[in-house]
Amino acid sequence: MIRAILRKELTENVREGRFRVVILTLLLVTVVSVLVSKRYYESVNEQHERARANARQEWVGQGQKNPHSAAHYGTYAFKPKYPLSLIDNGVDKYAGVSIFLEAHKRSDAQYMAAQDQTALSRFGDLTPDFILMFLIPLVIILLGFNAFTRERESGTLRLLKSQGVPVGRLLLGKWVALYLPIAIVTLVLFALAAILLSGIRDYGVFGVGAWLLLLMVFLVYYAVFTNLTLLVSAVSPRSSLSFVALLGLWVLSCLAMPKASSAMADSLFPYPTQLEFEEQIARDKRSGLNGHDPWNAAAKKLEEETLARHNVQTVAELPFNWDGYFMQQGEEHEAEIYFKHYQSLKETYQNQTRVYKTLAVLSPFLPTRFLSMAICRTDYHAHWDFADAAEKYRLMLVGKMNGDMVENSKTGEWDYLADEKLWAAVPDFDYQPLSQRTVLALQQGNLLTLLGWWLVSAMAVYVAVKKMSIF
Amino acid sequence: MLQASNLSKFYGHTVALHPLNLTVQRGEIYCLLGANGAGKTTTINLFLNFIQPTDGSALVAGIDVVARPEESKAKLAYIPENLMLYPNLSGLENVDYFSALARQRYSRDELTAFLTQAGLQEEAHDKRISTYSKGMRQKVGIAIALAKKAEALLLDEPTSGLDPKASNEFSELLKKMSQRGVATLMATHDLFRAKETGTHLGIMKEGRLVEQLTTDQINHTDLEKLYLKHMN
Numbered sequence: 294m295i296r297a298i299l300r301k302e303l304t305e306n307v308r309e310g311r312f313r314v315v316i317l318t319l320l321l322v323t324v325v326s327v328l329v330s331k332r333y334y335e336s337v338n339e340q341h342e343r344a345r346a347n348a349r350q351e352w353v354g355q356g357q358k359n360p361h362s363a364a365h366y367g368t369y370a371f372k373p374k375y376p377l378s379l380i381d382n383g384v385d386k387y388a389g390v391s392i393f394l395e396a397h398k399r400s401d402a403q404y405m406a407a408q409d410q411t412a413l414s415r416f417g418d419l420t421p422d423f424i425l426m427f428l429i430p431l432v433i434i435l436l437g438f439n440a441f442t443r444e445r446e447s448g449t450l451r452l453l454k455s456q457g458v459p460v461g462r463l464l465l466g467k468w469v470a471l472y473l474p475i476a477i478v479t480l481v482l483f484a485l486a487a488i489l490l491s492g493i494r495d496y497g498v499f500g501v502g503a504w505l506l507l508l509m510v511f512l513v514y515y516a517v518f519t520n521l522t523l524l525v526s527a528v529s530p531r532s533s534l535s536f537v538a539l540l541g542l543w544v545l546s547c548l549a550m551p552k553a554s555s556a557m558a559d560s561l562f563p564y565p566t567q568l569e570f571e572e573q574i575a576r577d578k579r580s581g582l583n584g585h586d587p588w589n590a591a592a593k594k595l596e597e598e599t600l601a602r603h604n605v606q607t608v609a610e611l612p613f614n615w616d617g618y619f620m621q622q623g624e625e626h627e628a629e630i631y632f633k634h635y636q637s638l639k640e641t642y643q644n645q646t647r648v649y650k651t652l653a654v655l656s657p658f659l660p661t662r663f664l665s666m667a668i669c670r671t672d673y674h675a676h677w678d679f680a681d682a683a684e685k686y687r688l689m690l691v692g693k694m695n696g697d698m699v700e701n702s703k704t705g706e707w708d709y710l711a712d713e714k715l716w717a718a719v720p721d722f723d724y725q726p727l728s729q730r731t732v733l734a735l736q737q738g739n740l741l742t743l744l745g746w747w748l749v750s751a752m753a754v755y756v757a758v759k760k761m762s763i764f
Numbered sequence: 765m766l767q768a769s770n771l772s773k774f775y776g777h778t779v780a781l782h783p784l785n786l787t788v789q790r791g792e793i794y795c796l797l798g799a800n801g802a803g804k805t806t807t808i809n810l811f812l813n814f815i816q817p818t819d820g821s822a823l824v825a826g827i828d829v830v831a832r833p834e835e836s837k838a839k840l841a842y843i844p845e846n847l848m849l850y851p852n853l854s855g856l857e858n859v860d861y862f863s864a865l866a867r868q869r870y871s872r873d874e875l876t877a878f879l880t881q882a883g884l885q886e887e888a889h890d891k892r893i894s895t896y897s898k899g900m901r902q903k904v905g906i907a908i909a910l911a912k913k914a915e916a917l918l919l920d921e922p923t924s925g926l927d928p929k930a931s932n933e934f935s936e937l938l939k940k941m942s943q944r945g946v947a948t949l950m951a952t953h954d955l956f957r958a959k960e961t962g963t964h965l966g967i968m969k970e971g972r973l974v975e976q977l978t979t980d981q982i983n984h985t986d987l988e989k990l991y992l993k994h995m996n
Binding site for chain 1: 812814833834835836837838840841842844846847848849850851852853857860861862864865866867905908912918
C-alpha cells in the first residue's frame with residue numbers, strides 16, 4: 294500500500310510542472326555550486342602550497358645570523374584547507390589563513406578571503422553549504438506545503454478516508470514521496486564532492502567517516518523539515534495558509550533565529566574589542582619581564598636570583614649566555630600573558646557556544662549549522678585549534694633560537710652567528726586537523742538536539758495526520 | 765447491512781440529527797429525501813465515521829463504525845455529490861490507487877473490466893481525470909466501489925447536476941449492484957429518481973426521520989404530495 298501511495302504521489306509530482314522545474318533547477322544549481330567551489334578550493338590549495346614552500350625556503354635560506362635575530366625575522370604558519378571545506382566553508386572566509394610567527398609577539402591570523410571581495414559578496418555566495426542549509430529546506434516547503442491541503446481542498450481526502458486507509462501508511466507514503474527527490478539531490482551533491490576531491494592531487498586528510506557523518510546530518514535535517522512541512526499541511530485548512538505558515542517557519546528558523554541567537558550570545562558574553570584586547574596585553578607586558586629591557590624590576594630580580602643560584606657575582610661569570618637565557622625567560626613570561634588573555638577570549642567563545650547550543654532547541658537550523666562547520670573543520674573551534682598549534686610552534690621555534698644562543702655563545706657575544714644547519718633543524722610547521730573523535734565529542738549536544746528535533750517533529754506529524762479533519 | 769440505532773448528532777444546542785433508527789438490508793436501495801439541512805448528509809457522514817455521533821451507534825455489516833473504523837470502512841463505498849479524483853492521473857490509475865488503499869491489487873485487465881462495467885467508454889480509461897465530465901467521474905466512483913467489492917454503498921446526492929441520460933445510466937448501475945446484494949443508502953432531492961430506483965424511501969425534516977415507506981406502496985403523484993405535506 295505504501296508503494297502504491299508513493300507511486301501515485303511521484304506520478305502526480307512528475308506530471309506537474311512545478312515539481313519538474315524546481316527539482317531540475319535545484320540539481321543544476323547544486324552541480325554548478327560544487328564545481329565553482331572546487332575551483333576555489335583548488336586555487337586556494339595551490340596558493341597555500343606555494344606560500345608554505347616559499348616561507349620555509351626563506352626561513353632556511355636566511356643566511357648567517359644571530360639566532361635571536363632569526364627569531365625576529367620569523368616565519369609563517371599557513372592554515373591548510375580541510376577537504377570537506379569544499380562543501381562547507383564555514384568561517385574560513387572571515388578567519389584568515391596565515392599567522393606570522395616571531396619572537397615576543399603572538400599575532401592573529403591574517404588575510405581573510407572576505408577582505409578581497411566586493412560588496413556584492415555580502416549578499417551571499419552560491420556555495421554548497423548555502424544550498425544545503427537554506428535552499429533545500431525551502432524546496433521541501435515548496436514541494437510539500439499542499440501535500441494534505443490539496444487533497445482536502447479538492448475533496449479527494451473524503452474518498453481517501455472512506456477507503457479506510459490507515460493514517461500511518463498514508464503519512465509514510467507521502468513522506469517518502471516528498472523526501473526521496475530531496476535525498477537524491479543531496480546524494481548527487483555529496484557524490485560529486487567526493488569524486489572531485491579524490492580527483493585532486495594531495496587533497497589531504499579526508500576521511501570517509503567525516504563525509505558520511507556530514508551526509509547523515511543533512512539527511513536528518515531534511516527529515517525534520519519534511520516532518521514540519523507535512524505537519525503544517527495536515528493542520529492547515531487551506532494551501533495558501535499552509536504556504537504562508539511554512540515560509541514564516543523557514544524565515545524564523547533559518548534567518549531570524551540564527552541572527553537573534555548570535556545577537557543574544559554577543560550581548561550576554563561580549564568579546565573585547567581589538568583595541569581593548571591589545572591594551573590589556575600591553576599593560577600586563579609592561580609590568581612583567583621583557584627580554585629586551587634588563588633594567589626593569591622583574592629583570593633585576595631574575596638576575597639576582599640566577600646569580601645567587603650559580604653562586605657568582607656578575608652575569609659574565611655564568612656558565613652560559615645570560616642574554617639568551619634572559620630573553621628566553623622573557624619569552625616564556627610573555628607567552629604566559631598571551632596564553633592568559635587568549636584563554637579568556639576562548640572562554641567567551643565557549644560561553645557563546647553554550648548559548649547557541651541552548652538556543653538550538655528553538656531552530657533545527659542552528660545545530661545543523663554548527664555540526665556542518667565542525668565536521669568540515671571550518672568552525673571557530675578548528676580555527677582556535679590551528680592558532681594554538683601555531684603558537685606552540687612559535688614558542689618552540691623561538692625557544693630553539695634562544696637555546697642555541699645560550700649554549701653556544703657567551704654573554705655579550707652579540708656577533709655570534711648561526712647558519713642554515715640550525716634553521717633546517719627546526720621542523721616544518723605541520724598542522725593536523727582535529728580528529729573525528731574530538732569533533733564528535735564536542736558536537737554531542739548539537740547532534741542530540743538535531744535528533745531530538747527529528748523525533749519530536751515525527752511524533753507531532755503522526756498525531757496531526759491521525760487527527761486530521763477532512764473538512 | 766446498514767443499521768442506525770438511536771443515532772444522533774448535536775452541535776452544542778443545535779440538533780443536526782435527532783435519534784435515528786434505520787435499517788437497510790442487502791439488495792435494498794434506501795433513498796433519503798428532504799430539504800437541505802434536513803440531516804441527510806449528517807447521517808451519511810456518521811456512517812463514514814467522518815464525524816462522531818453524540819449518541820447511539822451506526823453499524824455496517826454488524827461492525828460499529830466508531831469502535832472499528834478501518835474494518836467498517838472496508839465494507840463501504842462512498843460517492844459524494846461531486847466526486848473528486850486526482851486530476852493528473854487517468855481514470856484507470858485512480859481506480860488502481862483507491863483499490864490499493866483498500867488493500868486490493870488488480871491487473872490492468874481487471875481494472876479495465878471494472879471501468880467498463882461502470883459504463884465508462886474504453887477510450888477514456890487512460891485519459892486524465894481533468895478531461896472528464898461529471899458523469900464520467902461518477903462512473904469512476906462506481907468502478908472504485910465495484911473494485912472494492914463493497915457490501916454497502918453510501919451516496920450523497922450522486923445524480924445532482926447529471927444530465928437525464930447520465931442520471932438514468934447511474935440509476936441502472938445502482939440497480940445492478942443491488943441485484944448483487946449491495947445495500948445502498950442514498951441521499952437525494954430527485955423524487956422521480958428515488959421512486960424509480962429505490963426500494964425504500966425515508967423523508968427527513970429538521971434532523972428527524974418523519975416518514976418511512978417502500979416504493980411499491982405509493983405512486984409518483986402521491987409521493988410528491990406526501991413530500992410537500994411534510995415540507996410545509
